[in-house]
Amino acid sequence: MLENEISLDDAIRKALEEDLGPGDLTTEAIIAPESRGKASLLAREALVLAGIQVFSRVFKLLSAETAFEYFYSDGQSVPAGETICIISGPTGAILKAERTALNFLQRMSGIATLTKIYVDKVGSKKVRVVDTRKTAPGLRVLDKYAVRMGGGFNHRMGLFDGILIKDNHIMAAGSVAKAVSLARGGAPHTIKVEVEVEDLDGVEEALRSGADVILLDNMTPEMMQKAVDLVGGRATTEASGGINLGNIEEIAKTGVDIISVGALTHSLRAVDLSLEIVG
Amino acid sequence: MLENEISLDDAIRKALEEDLGPGDLTTEAIIAPESRGKASLLAREALVLAGIQVFSRVFKLLSAETAFEYFYSDGQSVPAGETICIISGPTGAILKAERTALNFLQRMSGIATLTKIYVDKVGSKKVRVVDTRKTAPGLRVLDKYAVRMGGGFNHRMGLFDGILIKDNHIMAAGSVAKAVSLARGGAPHTIKVEVEVEDLDGVEEALRSGADVILLDNMTPEMMQKAVDLVGGRATTEASGGINLGNIEEIAKTGVDIISVGALTHSLRAVDLSLEIVG
């Protein structure tokens, strides 16, 4: 289920207005208002589905008369050539909503599909593949939902639900310990404190300061191995920076708890889907 | 210059709220309100810049006290390692706006950079590389602006500023001629009529119906060559469907006027940029 449907409708309305503007010139002129039709949503390549409820909500917002029959649900793998769902309703509304609905679904399923590839590469269930805040502006909740559908996990949603102390914060505070103390002092007790470090000295300082999570930034697998050993379970460890499909397996083997991958949401490929009017 | 700044601010505010929510826990706790700083925006790879005004507007909306010195402007190629601009202002505001500003700029410059690669591949100035409506929901104006910055052109912005008659419209109207006539009859006289065809019979029918533009959908280069020859300048021709860097050159050689590429906006790679606090 998709969280916070309240603001989802706003995002869909915005996208529909962007595409419809003052009206669909072609459909309004040609399709009779009373025309009813059916359309099949087809997977033109193998994919992990994410966003099918967003997809159908687009049609629903344009016409309450549209109805849906689903053959797959979010998080499932869909083989190439399969029908994902069938839409029935006013032909005009189906044609007007088509592109907007597909734009949501192709992006979200693209994220889920890419995430699945990373997760499968890691292999171990003990290592979390997580996303970052590098999402498309305005689409963060959907982007991060898609990561979960692909078997990944979420890092913090934004600056408000996690503390991540970086270089600039440490410099401003004077020391890691001071920064951790200030951050913990100001934040709700429901929030953990994560500290970004770049070397083993940083790891030790973070541990001494009582960090809950230590982000190992741009380390080589060798240094990361040492860092993980040094932590020895006293904090959660996260690998970040320059992770790709070529090195994620090696990084996972260091025993790090979490691996964050920006590409999941900033450099995905939209999956190939099509909507075909079938009657 | 970026068009319609009125709605741009809404998109930026939405993105900032998404990231800031009820507040930046780390920065609010650690950075003193009176702290002032400078930050450099660095290109960590060669890229075509797009969105620098959007980037700086993000900071500006969060703090009117931020100021900017630019070394590159939109549409320019930036070599790896170069400083693109320097921001000065309240340190807190710079840190809070950083991710949101980068998310806009990395996506937009990613689109421009990819577009440039396609445009360079085509070589000829007579062939327009254009985008599609396959954009990120809510970001269409920015996505399409970025395409222009990369040397590409825009197809219609949405369903409201162009007529594109597809299969379903033709089926509903009864014939291509009837569909073209209905569409032209209902639309402002400022709008051209484009018809999508899949074979040479379709091309002939479209020509007879007085189409201004003919979209050659998913044709082989051979069939496309015949189609272009058949049209003989009596209408604008557009190649669409399955275009990629491997085949765009061959397609351009058919003499088609326009080549539309969905990947420009749905399957780009964000460019690598970083913001470094320098004082």
Place this chain on the structure above:
Amino acid sequence: MLENEISLDDAIRKALEEDLGPGDLTTEAIIAPESRGKASLLAREALVLAGIQVFSRVFKLLSAETAFEYFYSDGQSVPAGETICIISGPTGAILKAERTALNFLQRMSGIATLTKIYVDKVGSKKVRVVDTRKTAPGLRVLDKYAVRMGGGFNHRMGLFDGILIKDNHIMAAGSVAKAVSLARGGAPHTIKVEVEVEDLDGVEEALRSGADVILLDNMTPEMMQKAVDLVGGRATTEASGGINLGNIEEIAKTGVDIISVGALTHSLRAVDLSLEIVG
């Protein structure tokens, strides 16, 4: 059917809030919440109907329990004294929505009725009577829809779906040819280029520059006749400026393709309608 219902609801909500503010003092105090009633919408003069779906949507947004029986639909001529539709539902909601619903319908039908008078005056089906951008702020889509219901056509919706090169653009570009070239180069290929001219030299220059449409601004019928002859079908011609019911017939006879009339949307008379509670 009315285009882009998504933003229509916003306009209606805005209008309802404007009238209801914190509440209808009279109705809330006097009408029992459980009271149900019926109301007839009467044409108190002959008119062309436009906006009946907007009218009923106002009631619907205030109370989902309202229901409607229609005797006329948009675009039809309604004789004086006829019942246009019957509304049934909560009496309170009917009374609260009444004025707002009528304000939409009286304006829109006023536009359609006036347009019909102009169209009938022109007589010929080959000449399009079109509107302008001189609409009531916030109501453009509705104003222009009403023009179509009266048998008129739309000029461009806004600055985004048509190119109209005027004096200032030509001066800035240096020449008509340069302006046309710049405009065509920057715009989607789905958009035509129109050039405003004031004399026969302008017509010739526009033709040479490849304008798709030539706007003949404030010309006498005599000069306009010469302009139309000069164009000889090589471009679409539009008459504009100072058109009224006294001269439109003469202008139509010049053979111009399009006549634009600002008064359709800026100087109409609201039609006389009333809503009578009938039970």
Place this chain on the structure above:
Amino acid sequence: MLENEISLDDAIRKALEEDLGPGDLTTEAIIAPESRGKASLLAREALVLAGIQVFSRVFKLLSAETAFEYFYSDGQSVPAGETICIISGPTGAILKAERTALNFLQRMSGIATLTKIYVDKVGSKKVRVVDTRKTAPGLRVLDKYAVRMGGGFNHRMGLFDGILIKDNHIMAAGSVAKAVSLARGGAPHTIKVEVEVEDLDGVEEALRSGADVILLDNMTPEMMQKAVDLVGGRATTEASGGINLGNIEEIAKTGVDIISVGALTHSLRAVDLSLEIVG
């Protein structure tokens, strides 16, 4: 000064978006971003000015760099041919905002000019010419402001700041007395109670019920004279229904306190204004 500027900006932004959509194709392509210019706002007919601050706010919202020199202010009569104000700023912004700014000003000044004609016709300063709730949806505050600028007065703004008991309310309450009592009981003590009556019996009943204001609906001048005499100053009297320039003088002579005229805001003629680039 215009009231509630907070929501004014929303109305202007909405109107600008309506006209600009994703961008001004002509201006963006032709006018250089750095171009600066001046424009004169000219009265092409004699008029009463209303909305000059709204007019300039449109430009200001599009570009903070625009500046204004005013020669007339709201409420003043402007002879034909006069320059009302001069705008200087970025040429692109001036051209983009022009139509939207004029649409506001031409409507508002049209209302003020028409109101002035009615007020002058009445002659007496003791009789208020007032507007109704028959305004353009979304523009009520501006429409009613314009009425004041023309020398008229406002009736209630909406259903929330005045009580007007009509037929249907009386029928639901059982009697005029009961309706007045219910309304007064439910409303803030800052609000007067007005009752609509159609004959002299109604006037007597309203007086007995303690109405503060009595609306004399669609009465002949003769009956109205009797009604005014009957009231004898014990309540404020308002004439309403079918008032026009042909009969308002006669109605004013009955000694009625207030005359309401729907045409002021629903059937006005936009005044003729033009904006000319002067450098």
Place this chain on the structure above:
Amino acid sequence: MLENEISLDDAIRKALEEDLGPGDLTTEAIIAPESRGKASLLAREALVLAGIQVFSRVFKLLSAETAFEYFYSDGQSVPAGETICIISGPTGAILKAERTALNFLQRMSGIATLTKIYVDKVGSKKVRVVDTRKTAPGLRVLDKYAVRMGGGFNHRMGLFDGILIKDNHIMAAGSVAKAVSLARGGAPHTIKVEVEVEDLDGVEEALRSGADVILLDNMTPEMMQKAVDLVGGRATTEASGGINLGNIEEIAKTGVDIISVGALTHSLRAVDLSLEIVG
């Protein structure tokens, strides 16, 4: 019935977004989407109910599948321990909406309950206990509705539906008479004029100026008695400033018509309510 439901939904959506943000971490992780449940709303102390329709609207907006059975309605006194209503629907939606729905209801019923105490203390039905504009920002319509449910009355809703002339206005106008005349001249005739005075001279001046209502500000009961006697029914009188449960009875005895109490909406205690899942 609650007035202006149009903007009510906006307030509820805002409150839901505030609480849900990007999603309910606990409920989303634990409660199965298909789980259905029932919950009882219990009064944990005696109270006057206000806002039950707002309460249920919160659930409804989150899930259209929720249904309600009511045992009490707004304005009724509910003994401690009673069940007010039963909600059935998706368990997840019930848990997510719970806090937001209670926050509305506990505040509104707190206002109604406190108002009832003041009203009961006054005893006389001839004296109106009214609220002020000292409401929680964004919640004025709800706060004032709750006052009515507790047996109180409303003062003006805002600055737009009543005239209240205070010190600063009098000083600016030059005299009470001048201020009254200006205010009456500028406002709709549906609005009364109230003048704030601090002593008996002020009362006399207000009477002479034709004030409809006289606000007796911060007077001792003795002075207030003299003021009421002086007015002698020639205007409505309102007591204001420093009213509390200890002195309201004495003030009521002076024969003043209206007593305004800021505490009703700015210093209430939320009533104790709980929602218990019952199946």
Place this chain on the structure above:
Amino acid sequence: MLENEISLDDAIRKALEEDLGPGDLTTEAIIAPESRGKASLLAREALVLAGIQVFSRVFKLLSAETAFEYFYSDGQSVPAGETICIISGPTGAILKAERTALNFLQRMSGIATLTKIYVDKVGSKKVRVVDTRKTAPGLRVLDKYAVRMGGGFNHRMGLFDGILIKDNHIMAAGSVAKAVSLARGGAPHTIKVEVEVEDLDGVEEALRSGADVILLDNMTPEMMQKAVDLVGGRATTEASGGINLGNIEEIAKTGVDIISVGALTHSLRAVDLSLEIVG
């Protein structure tokens, strides 16, 4: 500094519209637009200040010409009779914004002042007094900011930045352990898991399940003491339910880490402030 100013402006605009509606009848009629003035903000009782930036932002949004001189800042104690700040600017804008600005400030300072009383009562710096989600709908960020200004701390902002497992979640999951595991599995790793328990068995189960925080709900001080001892520092402990000024000291002595108090934001008394025009 106040977090997320982006949405703060929306809340202020909403509050201003609520009070101003279509305009301030009194001020518009009486105060000359060119009038300039000064006003003093006075503390009419001792208080802890919170919201002074919100207060001045209200004036600023209505008129950019207003200026402020501050004598106290947020978090400071202000003795009765002191001047907190002086505002200068257009008299009309000051009068129009006054009530709205005070409504924000009186509520926020009321919360801070009440929080300070609780915090002082606790005495120990090792015990956090925290708020709850029982805030005024739409004002959560401001309510919680005020708590911090009074020396308190925040609990989670909403359902999105903390996990709090209650009865219903445990019942649905089958056991505390299962609920904790599900919640931790679904949430970002930046978020802690809190479990609500009602007795010592619950405490033990929560400890075994690895809860980060244990909420001791409605326990007697005796049982709470045992619970704290049982936990022995293995988790953070929070006391909740029925906390008031009479028992908070005793509860603090149990050694619990956190005490949450709903009354801070749902049952406060607005502090007494006044704005006096001084020139």
